[in-house]
Amino acid sequence: MTQYGGTDAPVTKWVAVPLVLALLATIGFLGWAVFGGQTPTESSHPKAWDKRVKPYVKLVEKSRGFDFMHPVEVRFLPAGEFRKSVRADAAELSGDDREELEKFEGFFRALGLISGDVDLLEASNDASSGATLAYYSFEDRRITVRGKTITAATKSTVVHELTHALQDQHFGIGDQFEALEGADEDDTEADGASSVLRAVVEGDAVRIEAAYAASLNAKERAALVRAQRKLYEEAGDRTARQDVPEVILTLMGAPYALGSSLVEIVAADGGNGAVNSLLRRGAMPHDDVLLDPFLFLAGEGAGRPPVKAPGTMAGEEEFDSGEFGALGWYFLLAERMPLRDALAAVRGWDGDAYVAYERDDVTCARMAVRNDSAAGAERMHQALQRWVAAAPRSGASVTIDGSRLEFESCDPGTEAAPGNDASQEALDLVTVRNSLALQLLNSSAAQPLARCSADRIIAEYSVEQLVDPAFGVSDPAVTARIQQIVADCR
Known part of the structure; x- marks a missing residue:
C-alpha cells in the first residue's frame, strides 16, 4: 500500500499487534485479500503474461533469484470498481459483527491506542482505499490493478505484486497463512508467526521494488518520485479529512517499514538464501524480531515456553x-x-x-x-x-x-483524554535505528558493533536529525561524537 511505504493493499490479518488479527478475522475485513484458498490447477492460470506486466517479470525473477512456475492472471479495473474491491462493505456486517467491532473499539481505548468514538471498519477502509494501486490475492492467485494503463507509480507497484506472486509459488505463502489462521486457539505462537510472516512478505517485496527503482535512469526515477509523492499527498489529505486515527495508519504501515528492515538486515548477512529461510514455515514465532532483527541473526527467542494466559472471573x-x-x-x-x-x-x-x-x-x-x-x-x-x-x-x-x-x-469511555498519539513516531524511531544498523553492516561492521552503535546513536540524536541528509555533514563535533560512539561499541 503505497501510502505507508509499500504498494499493495492491506490484508485480512494485520502484522504487528496480534490482537488486531482477531478483530479483522472476526469481521472478515477486506475479504478480497484473504490468505489461503485452493492450490491452482494447470487451467487456473493464463498460458502467457499480460503484455502490460511482462516487462517486469524478468526483473523480479532476476532480483529474487527464482523463475515463475507459470504466469499469473492480472486484471485491470476502472478506478471506481477498483476502490469498491478494496473496501469492506459495512452493509454486509451482521449484528454480531457490529457488536464485535464495538468490543474491539473499547479494547483499543482500554489500551490507550485510540480515543473518542471511532468506527474501526470505516477508518480502515478510508486508510486503505486512497493510495492502493494494486494488490495480489493469496486466495485466487491474481493481481488486480487500478486503471487500464501502467503509470510510473503503477510500474513500481506491479513489481511489488509480482514479487508476492513469486513468493506464493515458491513458498506457499497463502497456504502458510491459512494454516496459521486455522491453528488451535491455545497456540499463541501462531499469532506472532502470522505477524512476522506478513512483515517478511511485505519487506521482501519492498526490497525488490527498491531494486526496480535503482534500475531506472535519472529521468525515470524522477518521474517515479513525483508520481509517488503526489499519491502520498492525496492519500494524506484524504485520511486527514476523514480523521483516521494515527494508530490505524501506523498499524497498516508497520509491515512494510519493519519487514523491510528485517529483510534487508538478514539479506546483508546471507543474501537471498537467508531471506528464503524467513519465508519458510515456522521461521519465527514471535514479533520481537521486528523491533530488533539481530535477535533472528543471533538465533534468540526460539523454543520459548508459552506464557500462561490470565483467567476471567465471575461476571x-x-x-x-x-x-x-x-x-x-x-x-x-x-x-x-x-x-x-x-x-x-x-x-x-x-x-x-x-x-x-x-x-x-x-x-x-x-x-x-x-x-x-x-x-x-x-x-x-x-x-x-x-x-x-x-x-x-x-x-x-x-x-x-x-x-x-x-x-x-x-475502556475509559469516549470522553477520556487521548494519549501521545505517538505510534508513527514510535515506528519511525525503530525504523531509523534499524536503518543505521544496516548501513553499518553494509560498511563491513560486525553484527554486535552495528547493533550497539545504532542503539547508542538513536539514544543521543533525534529522528528528525538522523533523517536529515545534511545532519553532521559540516559539523565536526557530530562526526567526532558518532565516531566515538562506534569506538566505544568495539
Missing part, C-alpha cells in the same frame, strides 16, 4: 485471547511516555498472553507478560506504573511476580 465474558506481541507493548507504552523509555522497557520481552473480556458492558484487557530477567521485568514494571498513572479513568493496574507481570485496563 466476566471473554471475547478474545492470544499473544499481544512485543511491538504491541511498545506502541501501548509509547502513548504514555517518551519513546526511548518505551523501547527500552520492551527490550526484555520474552512472551505474553492476554484475554479480552466484558464486565458490566465495559470492555477490558487482562494481560500477562514474561521478561528475560528480573532487571527487565522491573523496567517493564516501572514503565507500566507510569502508564497507569497517566491513563485517565481506566482503572488500570499492574503487579509483578519475579519475571512475570500482570496488567489490566478497562
Whole structure:
C-alpha cells in the first residue's frame, strides 16, 4: 500500500499487534485479500503474461533469484470498481459483527491506542482505499490493478505484486497463512508467526521494488518520485479529512517499514538464501524480531515456553485471547511516555498472553507478560506504573511476580483524554535505528558493533536529525561524537 511505504493493499490479518488479527478475522475485513484458498490447477492460470506486466517479470525473477512456475492472471479495473474491491462493505456486517467491532473499539481505548468514538471498519477502509494501486490475492492467485494503463507509480507497484506472486509459488505463502489462521486457539505462537510472516512478505517485496527503482535512469526515477509523492499527498489529505486515527495508519504501515528492515538486515548477512529461510514455515514465532532483527541473526527467542494466559472471573465474558506481541507493548507504552523509555522497557520481552473480556458492558484487557530477567521485568514494571498513572479513568493496574507481570485496563469511555498519539513516531524511531544498523553492516561492521552503535546513536540524536541528509555533514563535533560512539561499541 503505497501510502505507508509499500504498494499493495492491506490484508485480512494485520502484522504487528496480534490482537488486531482477531478483530479483522472476526469481521472478515477486506475479504478480497484473504490468505489461503485452493492450490491452482494447470487451467487456473493464463498460458502467457499480460503484455502490460511482462516487462517486469524478468526483473523480479532476476532480483529474487527464482523463475515463475507459470504466469499469473492480472486484471485491470476502472478506478471506481477498483476502490469498491478494496473496501469492506459495512452493509454486509451482521449484528454480531457490529457488536464485535464495538468490543474491539473499547479494547483499543482500554489500551490507550485510540480515543473518542471511532468506527474501526470505516477508518480502515478510508486508510486503505486512497493510495492502493494494486494488490495480489493469496486466495485466487491474481493481481488486480487500478486503471487500464501502467503509470510510473503503477510500474513500481506491479513489481511489488509480482514479487508476492513469486513468493506464493515458491513458498506457499497463502497456504502458510491459512494454516496459521486455522491453528488451535491455545497456540499463541501462531499469532506472532502470522505477524512476522506478513512483515517478511511485505519487506521482501519492498526490497525488490527498491531494486526496480535503482534500475531506472535519472529521468525515470524522477518521474517515479513525483508520481509517488503526489499519491502520498492525496492519500494524506484524504485520511486527514476523514480523521483516521494515527494508530490505524501506523498499524497498516508497520509491515512494510519493519519487514523491510528485517529483510534487508538478514539479506546483508546471507543474501537471498537467508531471506528464503524467513519465508519458510515456522521461521519465527514471535514479533520481537521486528523491533530488533539481530535477535533472528543471533538465533534468540526460539523454543520459548508459552506464557500462561490470565483467567476471567465471575461476571466476566471473554471475547478474545492470544499473544499481544512485543511491538504491541511498545506502541501501548509509547502513548504514555517518551519513546526511548518505551523501547527500552520492551527490550526484555520474552512472551505474553492476554484475554479480552466484558464486565458490566465495559470492555477490558487482562494481560500477562514474561521478561528475560528480573532487571527487565522491573523496567517493564516501572514503565507500566507510569502508564497507569497517566491513563485517565481506566482503572488500570499492574503487579509483578519475579519475571512475570500482570496488567489490566478497562475502556475509559469516549470522553477520556487521548494519549501521545505517538505510534508513527514510535515506528519511525525503530525504523531509523534499524536503518543505521544496516548501513553499518553494509560498511563491513560486525553484527554486535552495528547493533550497539545504532542503539547508542538513536539514544543521543533525534529522528528528525538522523533523517536529515545534511545532519553532521559540516559539523565536526557530530562526526567526532558518532565516531566515538562506534569506538566505544568495539
